[in-house]
Amino acid sequence: MDSCNCIEPQWPPDDLLMKYQYISDFFIALAYFSIPLELIYFVKKSAVFPYRWVLVQFGAFIVLCGATHLINLWTFTMHTRTVAMVMTTAKVFTAVVSCATALMLVHIIPDLLSVKTRELFLKNKAAELDREMGLIRTQEETGRHSRMLTHEIRSTLDRHTILKTTLVELGRTLALEECALWMPTRTGLELQLSYTLRQQNPVGYTVPIHLPVINQVFSSSHAVKISPKCPVARIRPAGKYMPGEVVAVRVPLLHLSNFQINDWPELSTKRYALMVLMLPSDSARQWHVHELELVEVVADQVAVALSHAAILEESMRARDLLMEQNVALDLARREAETAIRARNDFLAVMNHEMRTPMHAIIALSSLLQETELTPEQRLMVETILKSSNLLSTLINDVLDLSRLEDGSLQLDLGTFNLFAVFREVLNLIKPIASVKKLHVSLNLAPDLPEYAIGDEKRLMQTILNVVGNAVKFSKEGSISITAFVAKSELLRDSRTPEFFPVPSDNHFYLRVQVKDSGVGISPQDIPKLFTKFAQTQSTATRNSGGSGLGLAICKRFVNLMEGHIWIESEGLGKGCTAIFMVKLGIPERLNEPKLPFMPKVPTNHGPTAFPGLKVLVMDENGVSRMVTKGLLVHLGCDVTMVSSSEECLRVVSHEHKVVFMDVCVPGMDGYEVAIRINEKFTKRHERPIIVALTGNTDKVTKENCMRVGMDGIILKPVSLDKMRSVLSDLLEHRVLFEAI
């Protein structure tokens, strides 16, 4: 026997057991070899694997383990030493690697585990973010809804639309089952169901306002959850198992006055409406916070929208009222204007109509006066004249007064001679005064300007009226008229506190006082004097006639002239003084008086209007001839005198521009002369102007003059001014037919 190097296994090979071990080892090796393959395959597949080194180690470990088991297969039977050597090597290696791996794994496995934890953490985070996103999205939705709601609510100013829209939109946004609005009644003691979402016409449920739950809602500015069983929430048909949650919120009803406070009105409003919102029943929905916030926002918006609607209603109503008033005022104004126009037309027509017959009466009565009358007839005619004059004055007064009251009367301003006005008044009043044996005196102050600017006619009318009254109401005694310039101290009269005249450089105040010694006026009658148509009761006035308009018109005129008029009297029987002040302008420079009187010194050469004008005068009467010559010489003419027709024809030449001939002397045919002159000068421009001087202008004389081709007639006696105007007319127009 040889000694073999084989190794005998410890135990004798048992067949069955051996077989099983043999197979297990085989499969283990297989598994061990396939695991790293799988590992490599999957790791290669995955992108991320941080521990490659570990993998290699692990792979080595497993491979070696597998190798060991594989080699183990050969050791079941007799095996050579080599196999044993290989087996041992493999086992050694395996031991080394596996220890190393075990050591490595101590580090690595916690890491691997923590990855897992992180993964879990991230997953949680992701879930949380998801949740939050969902929440935000919901809120955004809500916000959008509320904006849309607000927009809907505020887009209309109609109360009903606002409320209806609110309910509809809220219902839609929050998916409500029912939404209702309770408004306070007029008495303020109850809430009445005004609007609901589902029911079209809410029947008038009312609820007393002082329920505790309602008070709770009203006292909080937030939406409050209330029990579904309280009266305000009981508006759904019953029969549901689980009524949804109910929320109520107050809606402040604001008034216009609330907006005058700077801050948003908080508890100053007393009136609230109640909005009740119900979630659908049988759903597990709950009121979320954001939904409650939405409800509160909407409630506020509704409040504002309602108040805007109320303001608008108010202003529309006010505007309608104003328009009505405007229309009414316009109508009234037009009616007034029509009335005034009608009155003016009436007055004008009546005035004209009245004046025409008046004129006829006055004219014919005056003419009648000129004829031969018996004394009784004369008396009658005089009475007719006086009455018609009075009537004429009355008509004028009435028309003037109505125009004065209109304000349509304007002063005719002009420069006039103030002294002349007073003298004229004096002349007019003197006859009546002397009949009544009254003495009238006029006293003009030395500093009174001679000329003034104002309305001459109306000033005269005023003075005449005042003086006339003085004469009318005095039976005996004297009347004194004084006129002077009112000085500034006197202007502020204590008796006329409402009159504040302001003196200035180109105006002065004329003050006229008319004092009479007549019947006087009692103090209580004085205020009535200037009112229209009012007369005092004394017998004197009743007899003197007059309409009572005179003083009223005077007052108007004086007022127009920015002045003041008043009457003072100490009582009955003590006479009275009428005083008035008017504002007159001062003319800038005194114009050369074109007035017919008072050249103080005869001027040297006279107004030589016609210097060197050659004139021929034919008159048989020496005196008359001389007077005519004097006139013409005074006017600067170069006068040739002839006393007979033959002389006239001899002398007349084309140098003479005008020929004056007297035609009223019988026997001397002035007409012949005229004809002859016409024959002599064939050309018209060479012929002198022929004027007849005559003492009568009856029809026959006029016809004769015209027949013979005379250019004009002058009635003797001729005044200076008449001659002057005649000559200027003649020379300008070459014709004058009749100067009286």
Added chain:
Amino acid sequence: MDVVNQLQRQFIDYSASLHREGFLDDQFTQLQKLQDDNSPDFVVEVASLFFEDCEKLINNMARALEQQQGVDFKQVDASVHQLKGSSSSIGAMRVKDVCIAFRSFCEAQNREGCLRCLQQVTHEYSLLKNKLQTLFRLQQQILAAGGSIPVVE
């Protein structure tokens, strides 16, 4: 100066009285206005001419009316007409008024009436002559005293 003022006032009063009593009218005033430096004695001249004329005419009329055979009323009328013209030219109002009445008697050929009027005319004429002469004397006195003749309107 006092003398002048006094004389002037006298003159004014006298003029006014003449006007008031109807001896003179506006025409006389017109004549006074025609008096200026060129013709300082215009009024006096006219008045003298008037007086001459008047006398002449009155004599004519007297002679004509004295005719017993038959009064030539036409001639009388012509004279009266002249007189009327002259008197109205100078402003002798009263004389003129008498002339008017005179003329109507002439037309009526009423000798008695004419004679009566002639008497009146003569009377008026002499009155006027006296008055005017007084007036002119006053004027001369004023001028002699160095004053100016005031104009009376």
